[in-house]
Amino acid sequence: MLRSIAAKIINNGIEDAQRSGSIPPDARLNFIIETPREEGFGDYSTNVAFILAPQLKKKPLDIANMLVERMQGSDLCQSVAVAGAGFINFSLRGALWQQLLKDTASKGIESLYPNVGGGRKVLIEFVSANPTGPLHIGHGRGAAVGDVLANLLRKTGHTVGREYYINDAGRQIRTLGRSTFLRLKELKGETVEYPQDLYQGDYVRELARKVMDEGIAVPAGEEEAIDLLSVYASSHIMEGIKNDLREFGVAFDNYFLESSLYASGVVDETLAILRERGIAFERDGALWFKTDLFEKDEDRVLVKSDGENTYFTSDIAYHLDKFKRSYEVLVDIWGSDHHGYIPRLRASVQALGRNKEDLRFLLIQFVTLIKDGKPVGMSTRSGEFTTLREVLDEVGRDACRYFFLMRKSDAHLEFDLDLAKKTSNENPVYYVQYAHARIESIFRNAREAGINTDDLAGADCGLLTLKEELDLIRWITRYHSVLEGAARSLEPHRVTFYLMELVGRFHSYYNKTRVLGNDAALTRARLLLMSTLQGVIRDGLGLVGVSAPEKM
RNA sequence: GCGCCUGUAGCUCAGUUGGAUAGAGCAACGGACUUCUAAUCCGUAGGUCGCACGUUCGAGUCGUGCCAGGCGCGCCA
Known part of the structure; x- marks a missing residue:
């Protein structure tokens, strides 16, 4: 994106200062560039003066002022200013943003996808509920999170497998x-x-x-x-x-049976490896796993004294099998009540000779269903749980998926059934979908007015000079860094938050500015903006697995 | 007893991996439809970021100790 241009502006300023001797040539420059959350602060902000201050033994403010003076000359720069105790805020020329919109429009939304994975193979295992009862609402949350994470990783340069594991060998x-x-x-x-x-x-x-x-x-x-x-x-x-x-709307590439681990001999192979490496040892007639070689956790039994394997053993074998299928990174999505199981599994992965970072966990916290303002009880034992199907039948797929993605996965989720059912402004799903439908409506009207909406490539983006328009462009291109952050941290919920913010700016713009006007050239430019914006909304909704309606 | 998660506006939650005057939605109050969909927008109000120390230019974010809630700690599955 334009961040590299921003970096260039700063670096030019620094090099200039180094030539004049204001900054020593060997200064450490591990500064960051960020987009300030306050819009008035400009496009980018850097803390470089704070990084240099202890090295130059000068006040950050003085360093910032010195650098700003040198950055002002750049023809890429719209404005530069010192703020706070020494932040440098600056904005790029509008033309750069306008050009970026044009590029995105012509190359497609895919050009905003960051390549985080570099083609790495990732296996996401999720749901994995045993077929002893219907899926309940908690499984639904795991399904939604796993599915969206898989979509997200695929978009960001990973080769993704989706797998459902079934303990069919147990009791x-x-x-x-x-x-x-x-x-x-x-x-x-x-x-x-x-x-x-x-x-x-x-x-x-x-x-x-x-x-x-x-x-x-x-x-x-x-x-x-x-x-x-x-x-x-x-x-x-x-x-x-x-x-x-x-x-x-959740599809798996593979349903993996525990029993197949025995049939294929991976379990035996696993035990052999652990024995050979001295990680498994005998005590009290059982075979144990020496956990504390790797993690702070107690030793665990692999083979019981009656000769039966524990679940832990199959799980190690299962993860070995995943690696053998050439997956490089494994993501396990579990209900948070299993978190106590993490240290031993993490240890086992290292016992197999892998890095502990090769196995990552996502914990799904419980869902509390709210109906008539009161929590709905649910307990598997008594059989009074709410099934995914019941919720799905009641609120529909779009609302259900969207609600599951509105929270960080390891935070409790209160799912208000009444709210999810409402087709009103209180329901956040519609806020995003409505934006998509509204834009579609603009295009319907445009076509009716005889505008050729298929050919916007020649539009003059230089006409998009309103503050709100440049701001919309910035938010469109921000899709790139949102996907990047979400993929790196395995936090798919960031996508819904981004969509809310993006769409909020659209609604505001829509109420203030007419897209279809008397000025044909301006109308075309605005249509190009709308079309690109709609593309991002559609893409984002697709990622979350929610429909993008053309009419509401 | 030990470990993990959570604690931010009345409610539900974000917070760009340590940045600036802590944000959004809902609820409350006041406004905006002869013009592309009012499922929308504009404005007002709302805070000891659980508490206390510490780390540093700078802490909601990192560390330690407490407090509160949830979950987990088997040769169970």
Whole structure:
């Protein structure tokens, strides 16, 4: 972007000062250039005077004044000034911004995508709910965050895989089978004791009903019956999960089965590696992982004294498998209640010979649903949770996804169902979508007035001289650094915040300035601005997975 | 007891990785539709950034210690 020009202006000033001896040639110059949050401060701001002050043993203010004098000569610069205790604020010539708009319009929105990843392969694992019950609202949040993060990383130069991991080798699915088995007996009129540690939700009754209605032949022996029902019930629930995800707009490249780790021998390979490196050791008849070689955490069991592997072992193997599939960076998105598990997994990655930075975590905090101003209780055990589907049916996909992306993922989220349902100004989703529709409406009117809106390439952007117009251009190009920051920090929520700010400036402009006017050249220039702006809004909404309506 | 997360306007939350006079939405109050969509805009009001020290030119941001809330600490899955 234009940041490199900004850097050039400063560096020219510094070099000039160095030639005259005001700054020694060996001065350290690790200054930063930032865009001040206060608009009146100009396009860019630098702290270079503060960095030089201790080296030159001079006041920052004096250094700033000296540099400003030298920067004023630059023909790239519109204005330069010293502010505060020694900040240097400066703005670029409007023509530079106008040219940037023109470039963006002709090269497309993709030209604003930063290349953060350099083609690196990233695997994002998310949702990964076991098929023992429908997805609840918390899974939905994880799904939205993971999906948008995947979109974001792909746009910023990463090769992205999306994966859903299923613990099918453990006991949970068998517990589901047993639950279904007992509900089935109930349906047949038998009185049964239904233990607390089985799945309590009504969906188990529905599954049992389905088994009966479909006339499925259940073996007479209890264990055989449970075998069959485990498979039946879990695959049925998995279908439901995939269906919900599809409706939510989330697609996975791969559903990875825990059992496949055993079939392919990766588990054995993992244990062999850990043994060989002296990271696994025997104690009390069990095999342990020596965690504290890498992280501050307790040692953990890999193989129990009864010979069974723990989940930890499959998880290490799973991550080894991810690396073996040539993924360089792994992102695991977990419910925040699993955070205690992070140190050991981080340790295991290092045990496999990788850097701890190669595995990154995103924790998803709980969602509290608010209805009629009061929290809706939810507890998996009692079966009274709100499913993703219920929320989806109630508020729709756009509002649902947008709301999930309005918070940092590791912060609690209060999801106000009534607000999300409202088609009014209180609902932030519409604020952004409305801007898109409004611009579309301008174009409809333009075409009706006989303006050729397909051919705006020749428009004279030099006519866009209003403060608001230059400001809009700056905000459009800022998409670049927003994507960059969001991708680096794995914070997809930044995109929704940016969209709100961008669109706010549009609405304000729209109310103040007419795009379609008597001056044909000016109208064309403004249409080009609107078209580019609309492109960014559409692109941003697409990233979040929310529709960009042409009419509202 | 130990560890992680959170604490910012009445409410819900941002805060550009240490920058300037801490921001937005909602709620409240007052204005703007004969002109491209009023699902919008303009204005007013609202603060001990949980508390206290420390690090430095500079702290909502980093460190230490408290306070409050949430979560986690098994040869469970």
